[in-house]
Amino acid sequence: MKTGLRTIYFVTRNPHKVKEIRELAIDSGISIQHLNYEYPELQLDEIEEVVKASANYIRREKGAKTPFFIEDSGLFIHALNGFPGPFSAFVFRTIGNEGILSLMAGKSGEERRATFKTAIAFCQSASAEPRIFLGVVEGRIADSARGEGGFGFDPIFEYRGTTFAEMSTEEKNRVSHRGRAFREFLNHIS
Numbered sequence: 001m002k003t004g005l006r007t008i009y010f011v012t013r014n015p016h017k018v019k020e021i022r023e024l025a026i027d028s029g030i031s032i033q034h035l036n037y038e039y040p041e042l043q044l045d046e047i048e049e050v051v052k053a054s055a056n057y058i059r060r061e062k063g064a065k066t067p068f069f070i071e072d073s074g075l076f077i078h079a080l081n082g083f084p085g086p087f088s089a090f091v092f093r094t095i096g097n098e099g100i101l102s103l104m105a106g107k108s109g110e111e112r113r114a115t116f117k118t119a120i121a122f123c124q125s126a127s128a129e130p131r132i133f134l135g136v137v138e139g140r141i142a143d144s145a146r147g148e149g150g151f152g153f154d155p156i157f158e159y160r161g162t163t164f165a166e167m168s169t170e171e172k173n174r175v176s177h178r179g180r181a182f183r184e185f186l187n188h189i190s
């Protein structure tokens with residue numbers, strides 16, 4: 001670790017998120033330390049509420065490492081009334097991208113609009129209430145899965161004609177829900 005960097009813990013089971021966040025944190029003066037463990041996630045309608053409840057749980061744990069942040073992301077498909085939204089992890093594990101594409105069969109144009117959202121919850125200390133930062137990107141569900149990069153729904157989420165899986169991490173970070181939320185967070189802490 002470089003000296004002089006401020007350390008912030010990122011609690012997640014998802015190594016892809018860590019890769020993206022570390023790239024976003026380059027030159028920020030922050031060193032991101034990955035804490036790989038699972039925490040309870042309530043099934044609530046808004047991802048902001050989900051991360052807030054989870055962050056409160058983590059900070060009250062004995063021996064909680066601070067400062068830390070967590071993040072929850074969700075894909076909200078307009079024609080499906082926002083599904084899978086806060087259920088994105090379960091839906092990805094069960095029906096996956098092929099299942100989403102099947103649900104979208106016969107839908108075209110505006111009907112394929114989708115929003116990706118990230119909510120970051122940051123706790124400065126065990127006694128501090130979490131601060132929430134949001135990032136949103138508007139796109140559409142591609143007609144078929146494309147691209148080898150990224151993870152999760154990236155092959156089917158299209159932004160201005162290119163799926164996130166067809167982008168480098170740097171290109172995705174520039175426009176993604178996670179990139180936007182993390183830049184908000186950096187503005188707050190720097």
Ligand code: ITT
Binds near residue numbers: 014089150
């Ligand atoms: P943690 O909760 O441990 O951080 P997770 O993978 O369960 O990791 P989420 O609940 O935030 O993370 O993710 C919900 C689902 O959305 C999950 O299946 C992810 O693979 C997917 N996902 C999250 N961010 C994504 C992104 O930037 N691109 C594509 N899919 C993403």
